Amino acid sequence: MENLMFEQLQEELYFEKMSNGLHVYILPKKGFNKTYATFTTKYGSVDNTFVPLGKEEFVKVPDGIAHFLEHKLFEKEDGDVFQQFSRQGASANAFTSFTRTAYLFSSTSSVEKNLETLIDFVQDPYFTEKTVEKEKGIIGQEITMYDDNPDWRLYFGLIQNLYKNHPVKIDIAGTIESISHITKDWLYECYHTFYHPSNMLLFIVGPVDPKAIMDLVRENQAKKEYSDQPEIKRKFEEEPESAAVKKQVLKMNVQTSKTLLGIKALHVDQSGTELLKNELTMNVFLDLLFGKSSVNYEKLYGEGLIDETFSYDYTQEQGFGFAMVGGDTREPDKLAETLQEMLMTAKSGSAFTEEQLERAIKKKIGSFLRAVNSPEYIANQFTRYAFNDMKLFDVVPTLEQITLNDIANLAKEVISEDRFSVCQVIPNK
């Protein structure tokens, strides 16, 4: 077991790579009641074309299968794992994103037992035709719930505008039609390919003794047979740099219109320190441009083009990335135009001062400190960072290195009209 000290933050992180390849991290947090653990596989909705374990040929699996698998892993021959967690005073959950599937629990007692339950249920699949069929009704309702949610439709509508081929454009839960093709055999094939320990990361944060916890995980893993797995082969089609569709308008049962402007990212092959620097620079840039203290925000709010739902965000993962900005608006077209103008202005000139940059960086440092109060944030973000070869605790030093020059270069490069796209939700009557 290795450990790393972060003096300024007064945190200590413990790490061990198990002999089967599983990465385990422990961050003790004194004074907290709760222990929070996530067990995550680097497998999400975008991994839909791959060579299954032990086979030669690429296969394409039904949309929504990673998420379906996440649901089904909770069910065992002797019942539901939720029941076992709650008997042990824990609350359990899971989520599927574009690139990850995470299983988690939090508990304030019986932590070791709960941790074993977590590891064991994820490492012991039990799928039958009958339980797979039953789940289709439940997930069907999850899908229709999102169909009625205008913000979700707006978000996915914009991704579908930006991407022509990449599976990031596919809704994470799939459609009622696509999940109808899911069978137990498909689930096992995905499971065996992506749930090998070497493709997974376990993170535990809370008032724990790191040595005892690491021993427990080591012993647990030693009892299970895993043969070494070759590297997983995933396939993604070529994706053009420009946005696939410039505009899409969705008519829905709403009273307030919504506009979201997207920018398709460049350099989506980045990882490690390069990716970290790039995404932090992008975040600082968006703060400078659209943050509540910015001239643009004051103008947009003052003119009544935006309200408090206005937000912006940047996402970048292996193979795809996008910035999004927008929210509810009384004038969906005018907001779209104004946002594009603001971006084009930022591209052309050195829009910001040293003082503004310093303030924006201070703000990010403060929000990082706030975030590390949260065990959920630490575990989930750390895992995402690790899967992209980045280090969570490099955030502050990397922020401190960002210069006005970095911002100007990024703006010049990434802002380009052919990578813009707009999605709107408009009342249907």
Next chain:
Amino acid sequence: MESMAEKVIEMQGYKLHLIETDKYKTNTIVWKMKAPLSKGDVTKRALLPHVLQSSSNKYPTMASLRSYLDELYGATLYVDLAKKGEYQVISFSIEVANEKFLSDQTPLLKKAFELMSEILTNPHINNNAFDRETVEKEKRTLKQRIQSVFDDKMRYSNMRLVEEMCKGENYALEVNGVLEDVDPITPENLYDYFLKAFSEDEMDLYVVGDVKEAEVQEFASELLHFESRSVKNIEIANVDNNREVKNIKETQDVKQGKLNIGYRTHIVYGDSDYNALQVFNGIFGGFSHSKLFINVREKASLAYYAASRLESHKGLMMVMSGIDLKNFDQAVRIINEQMEAMKNGDFTDNELEQTKAVIQNQMLETIDTARGMVEVLYHNVVSGHDIKFDNWLNGMQKATKEEIIEVAKKIDLDTIYFLTGTEAVK
């Protein structure tokens, strides 16, 4: 178990609640103001905190105020409105980094106190009226905020249930106010309301973090002082217990139906059987091992979510589920069966113990966040009780099967609301 040591100090016009802990990297200051819900004031009260937090005398524009927050290492300032029983509670929160984790040693806690004082007591005004432009902007946003409920069907159907169920009671008022009452608000009458609220509301200040009592007390007495007042408490409204169950169906263009069912529990926080009610709710529908989840979702595959929750200061319980339009009758039948099972004591010791363990876990997790601590402690202010957190936990653990059955028998079904789609068969 890490509990909370709350120290309460009487200040000028308010109470200071201090929770010293070194587990966070930030310090949190929350200012709460409580007044009875009333049709006449609810909308002004919904607007007021948004006007106060958008500018002040010293920081007259949003950009200048927000720049200052960024300067304080991204201190967050936000306001929140909540309905606690028949009270409307306004909260102002500032969370600021603890400088011991920074290389820069600016005294951030003091600056945060100064800012809170600036926001609350030194607003941007001219001639006994708020800044006209700010009020206009915030009125526009408030209207959008009120309307936005319509676009979130889960919130909308819950709001409609409460509206129907509590017709004629102040509890039916929405926390963000009434759309038609926004326009008549002026910079002048809002300023009058501001003076009234700060002279009549019950006010509490919470400070959570690695702070020193003497220092906090000094900042508070220097920067925040108001006239003393007597607190206005309200009688809990009488409800007609013998009314027939209300059935409401509403049609909109939606794919998924939203089923919301309201019950009267006749039990509020602080009552002797509140603990048993809390456990009742956990067995019935609070968690993923509960009867609703198991029977509506896992066994019948009717829904993705099916849960119940308590309105602790009003004596209500709400069930919510998203179902296919055609499954309304079946879902209602299954939910009714679960309620009958509870009344008949048809739940095992295992379910009882499991539920207590999960509630205990949930409560302990809540006090791991500064915000959660404040909310837990504020129950005592709203209810006028002084229940220590540890006693609450112990009380919950002691609830017996017999007490839970007694609670179940008290619970009355009040209203069944269904938001259904245009494609529904009936």
